[in-house]
Amino acid sequence: xxxxxxxxxxxxxxxxxxxxxxxxxxxxxxxxxxxxxxxxxxxxxxxxxxxxxxxxxxxxxxxxxxxxxxxxxxxxxxxxxxxxxxxxxxxxxxxxxxxxxxxxxxxxxxxxxxxxxxxxxxxxxxxxxxxxxxxxxxxxxxxxxxxxxxxxxxxxxxxxxxxxxxxxxxxxxxxxxx
Numbered sequence: 001x002x003x004x005x006x007x008x009x010x011x012x013x014x015x016x017x018x019x020x021x022x023x024x025x026x027x028x029x030x031x032x033x034x035x036x037x038x039x040x041x042x043x044x045x046x047x048x049x050x051x052x053x054x055x056x057x058x059x060x061x062x063x064x065x066x067x068x069x070x071x072x073x074x075x076x077x078x079x080x081x082x083x084x085x086x087x088x089x090x091x092x093x094x095x096x097x098x099x100x101x102x103x104x105x106x107x108x109x110x111x112x113x114x115x116x117x118x119x120x121x122x123x124x125x126x127x128x129x130x131x132x133x134x135x136x137x138x139x140x141x142x143x144x145x146x147x148x149x150x151x152x153x154x155x156x157x158x159x160x161x162x163x164x165x166x167x168x169x170x171x172x173x174x175x176x177x178x
Contacts, residue, residue, distance in 0.1 A: 028151030050159030
């Protein structure tokens with residue numbers, strides 16, 4: 001990870017809840033359909049591992065998506081993510097619900113987005129992140145942008161940054177070096 005300014009690290013240090021969009025963040029944004037209309041999505045293993053490590057460090061993770069997909073439900077269950085909201089084009093109601101369920105304030109939440117549907121949450125959280133290939137307006141409202149495109153490890157970057165800012169990454173790394 002390249003140099004991150006102290007102001008960004010300070011914001012990341014406060015994060016107790018990471019909220020993720022799906023299409024364009026956990027996936028590369030492309031939608032695949034077979035001849036029967038079944039939808040397929042591709043998730044990156046590094047993002048999944050980063051989410052698991054972040055959760056182990058004590059940070060809650062939630063997903064709020066404008067679309068609804070069984071593959072998302074299955075992947076989030078596999079990752080142990082309890083707070084999954086799908087089919088919410090107006091994401092604010094889901095945002096308020098997950099804050100109430102977790103007891104986390106908006107200022108202690110981070111959101112990773114890529115498109116205009118994500119802006120209502122991004123402008124309300126303490127740490128707003130845009131993936132590298134996000135829409136230009138989303139990038140303008142982000143505190144930080146990943147170096148990696150959505151679906152290709154961008155979420156892992158965010159997880160690593162939060163763990164580094166909270167000084168929990170070193171313990172995670174030591175488990176693998178032991």
